[in-house]
Amino acid sequence: MFQDLINEALETGRPYIKEGEVATYIPELGRADKNKLGISIFCRDGSRFSCGDTKDRFSIQSISKVISLAVALEVCGFDMVFENVGMEPSGDAFNSLIKLEGSNSHPYNPMINSGAIAVASFIEPKVSFEEMLELARCFCQDDGIVLDEKVYRSEMSTVARNRAIAYLLESKGVINGNVEEALDFYVKMCSLSVTAESLAGLGLLLANDGVDPSGKRLLNSDTVRVVKTIMLTCGMYDGSGEFAVRVGIPSKSGVGGGLLSVVDGKMGIGIYGPSLDAKGNSIAGRKILQFLSSQMKLHIFAKK
Ligand code: GLN
Numbered sequence: 001m002f003q004d005l006i007n008e009a010l011e012t013g014r015p016y017i018k019e020g021e022v023a024t025y026i027p028e029l030g031r032a033d034k035n036k037l038g039i040s041i042f043c044r045d046g047s048r049f050s051c052g053d054t055k056d057r058f059s060i061q062s063i064s065k066v067i068s069l070a071v072a073l074e075v076c077g078f079d080m081v082f083e084n085v086g087m088e089p090s091g092d093a094f095n096s097l098i099k100l101e102g103s104n105s106h107p108y109n110p111m112i113n114s115g116a117i118a119v120a121s122f123i124e125p126k127v128s129f130e131e132m133l134e135l136a137r138c139f140c141q142d143d144g145i146v147l148d149e150k151v152y153r154s155e156m157s158t159v160a161r162n163r164a165i166a167y168l169l170e171s172k173g174v175i176n177g178n179v180e181e182a183l184d185f186y187v188k189m190c191s192l193s194v195t196a197e198s199l200a201g202l203g204l205l206l207a208n209d210g211v212d213p214s215g216k217r218l219l220n221s222d223t224v225r226v227v228k229t230i231m232l233t234c235g236m237y238d239g240s241g242e243f244a245v246r247v248g249i250p251s252k253s254g255v256g257g258g259l260l261s262v263v264d265g266k267m268g269i270g271i272y273g274p275s276l277d278a279k280g281n282s283i284a285g286r287k288i289l290q291f292l293s294s295q296m297k298l299h300i301f302a303k304k
Pocket residue numbers: 060061062063094095113155162187190253254255256280
């Protein structure tokens with residue numbers, strides 16, 4: 001019966017695919033098939049449900065910001081991270097530089113490019129990319145995650161805007177260490193190849209307070225609480241407020257078409273739908289989550 005609801009949710013989202021477009025500013029992402037759509041749900045009781053293109057690999061893109069923030073909180077600590085990066089939604093596009101101008105302007109939050117590049121610079125001297133890759137595999141319960149070299153090279157060939165952000169941050173003393181190394185680390189993290197299932201695995205870890213399905217604690221409770229809160233307020237870029245009202249499930253999107261959602265205490269949801277709305281969020285993914293949220297009363301403030 002739950003499977004029927006998931007199938008229905010997918011079909012509710014499908015008609016919206018045609019209203020969006022795949023991202024093309026990273027040339028390799030422009031090769032994605034806009035009609036792909038899949039959803040996976042991993043529940044705390046161990047049950048798993050999937051429908052559609054849930055085994056297709058795509059690049060994680062901005063959803064890696066969740067992994068990087070979690071690792072930064074564990075390795076560098078809350079104070080170090082939030083002395084340098086804010087906790088407020090920016091209301092601007094994910095790759096905006098606007099609010100970085102001004103005398104004491106730090107990146108608004110770790111879920112937009114400027115904040116994530118700063119976070120990458122905090123982690124990079126302490127944790128190697130290979131270690132991050134291994135952590136991503138554990139968090140997502142997916143040993144198949146690798147660096148997608150094509151996406152990595154493609155993004156590096158069009159990285160001017162993120163490089164501008166990185167150097168602006170360096171000029172403000174926000175970048176810790178070598179700016180090019182931080183940028184490279186950031187782009188590599190965005191180029192990890194995942195599936196809707198991997199994202200459901202990551203969602204379940206966060207839904208379960210940082211404890212994996214085998215009972216092993218991978219992240220501290222405090223880290224997980226902070227990450228989920230920032231996902232709720234900032235995870236959908238400048239669409240975060242409307243998404244919180246309509247869906248009310250902490251989520252993070254990426255321009256590769258991925259969508260990670262955490263139904264606290266209950267389940268992790270991963271969606272793949274590379275047709276994006278104007279803000280860079282999976283257009284069908286948003287509709288699927290809205291449907292599931294209302295049908296299953298998953299909004300964090302839904303009357304139970
Ligand atoms: N790698 C992408 C970028 O920096 C990530 C952006 C995104 O997914 N919104 O532009």
